[in-house]
Amino acid sequence: MEFFQHVVIIGVGLIGGSMGLALRRAGYSGRIVGVSREKTVATAVELGAIESGYTYEQIEEALPGADLVVMCTPIQHILDYLPRVLETVDPGTLVTDVGSTKRRIVETAADVGRDDAFFIGGHPMAGSEKSGVNAADPFLFQNAIHILVPDDKAPQEHHQALRELLRGIGARVMELSADEHDTVVAAISHLPQLMATSLVEMVGRMDEQAGDGHFLSLAAGGFRDLTRIASSSFPMWRDICATNSDRIEAMIAQFVATLRVVGGNVGSEVLEQDFDFANRVRDTIPRDAKGFIHKLSEILVVAEDRPGVIAEIAGALAALEVNINDIEVMKVREGEGGTLRLGFDHEEAAERALAILNDLGHRARRP
Ligand code: NAP
Numbered sequence: 001m002e003f004f005q006h007v008v009i010i011g012v013g014l015i016g017g018s019m020g021l022a023l024r025r026a027g028y029s030g031r032i033v034g035v036s037r038e039k040t041v042a043t044a045v046e047l048g049a050i051e052s053g054y055t056y057e058q059i060e061e062a063l064p065g066a067d068l069v070v071m072c073t074p075i076q077h078i079l080d081y082l083p084r085v086l087e088t089v090d091p092g093t094l095v096t097d098v099g100s101t102k103r104r105i106v107e108t109a110a111d112v113g114r115d116d117a118f119f120i121g122g123h124p125m126a127g128s129e130k131s132g133v134n135a136a137d138p139f140l141f142q143n144a145i146h147i148l149v150p151d152d153k154a155p156q157e158h159h160q161a162l163r164e165l166l167r168g169i170g171a172r173v174m175e176l177s178a179d180e181h182d183t184v185v186a187a188i189s190h191l192p193q194l195m196a197t198s199l200v201e202m203v204g205r206m207d208e209q210a211g212d213g214h215f216l217s218l219a220a221g222g223f224r225d226l227t228r229i230a231s232s233s234f235p236m237w238r239d240i241c242a243t244n245s246d247r248i249e250a251m252i253a254q255f256v257a258t259l260r261v262v263g264g265n266v267g268s269e270v271l272e273q274d275f276d277f278a279n280r281v282r283d284t285i286p287r288d289a290k291g292f293i294h295k296l297s298e299i300l301v302v303a304e305d306r307p308g309v310i311a312e313i314a315g316a317l318a319a320l321e322v323n324i325n326d327i328e329v330m331k332v333r334e335g336e337g338g339t340l341r342l343g344f345d346h347e348e349a350a351e352r353a354l355a356i357l358n359d360l361g362h363r364a365r366r367p
Contacts, residue, residue: 003161004068004094005030010081012036012044012053014128015098016072017136020049022169025138035062036133044133056081063088068165071097075105075239082108082119091116094158098124100185100236101243102149102178109151118154120162121178123147123185124171131233142170143325149178186247190240191255193229194248200230296325296343297350302363303329303340313340316360322353341367 007023009016012034020032034041034050041053054062059081063069069085071078078099086095086109095117099105102121109119126144128135146166150159163173176184203223207215241248265271286296303309310329317324326343344350350366357364 002028002030003157004165006033006066006068007031008033008035008062008066008069009050010035010059010062010069010071010085011073011077012040012049012133012136013072014131014133014135014137015124015126015140016070017044017047017049017133018138018140019070019072019098019169020044021047021136021138022141023165024048026168026170028165028168033062033066035059040133044136047133047136049133049136059084060088063093064090066090067093068162069093069095071095071099074236075099075101075243078105079108079243083112086112086114086117086119089117093117094154094162095119096122096148096162098122100189100240102147102181104243106149106151106178115153118151118158120151120154120159121149122162122166123181126171131236139170141166144171146171146173147181148173148175149181150175182244182247186244186251190244190248191251193232193237194252195255196227196230199223200227296345297347298341298343298367299350299354299357299364300367301340301342301357303338305338310340313342313357313362316356317342317353320352320356322349322356324353 007020007028007030009020009032012020013036016034016036020034023032032050034044034053035056035058036044036053038055041050041055044050044053063085066089069089071082071085073081078097082095082097082105089095095109096119097105099121100123102123106119106121109121112119124141124144124146126140126146128137128140148159148162148166166173203215203219207213262271262274265274301313303313310327314324314327323345324342325345326341328341328343329338342350342353344353354364354366
């Protein structure tokens, strides 16, 4: 982590602010300087995300002396500022970013053509529906996959140092080419966003036309769960769609074709094969929302319906230093309690948790 002694974060919002807080929390002792609007800089200093800051107009003053620059503004802003940043930084400086699409950003960096300052693109698969530095969270990157796009021009020691820094703040580093990244995120993030948006739009318009509110009043269960991301705010998605439109369009076409095939099976026994396949595949998807690279080791605990039961379970494990990496309340019915799914980083931790909770009289088992 100490390979870098002077970090500059450009755009101290949710991701940039969280980066600063996470570095400090992880014990990083070098300088952390921000570049943002004056008001944002003041808030970020107050929150401890950065120690001092500059405005965008002063960006040239902020960069000398930096050995790592992390660009955390919206994608279009990264594209606009990246050439200036790469041209201004000292020789040997590593620049990275957190933008949600990678091809355009990586191409923009390569076009600068500087060979004594380096760029390694990045994308933390962590976020929140909130934005701005006030929503910054030192734990945001914990257990979250952070994709890096390796670059041959950047020395191995810079790759290694960046990986170490990210691991230091709890991230799980995965390397992909920009091309692979943009295809995968088109399938698992961009297509679902547009599906949720269009599904809610379709049902919302039907509800408006019917005028009796029946569609939406009955949508509280599965429909609401499935379409949670339809609440995403547009500005970030405008940039994502603008910089990955070819992959998104291809993914939509593929989805429409699949929907037609599955739709064609409606009313036939063959539909069962679609369900079987989807059931099997979905079971293999890591459950953690942040996308664990390796699956967590899990246990299931039956929790009685009484105040403090979750605190009791978590407290018992914490007292014996067993760290819970993920927790999900699977089903709760009033008066009947529910089942908690606890995820652990290692098999050994899961086994210890099982023993501890069973000793305390909780009904715990492996799934
Ligand atoms: P955010 O909370 O809105 O922060 C963005 C920061 O960029 C703001 O603090 C703002 O700082 C600055 N900024 C400069 N020009 C801006 C403009 N035209 N519009 C809005 N803000 C501007 O957003 P974020 O969630 O941290 O996202 C930042 C980057 O992370 C984006 O590139 C996004 O693709 C990527 N990302 C986001 C998520 C997520 O779920 N949120 C996940 C992974 C990656 P000032 O206040 O100083 O203007």
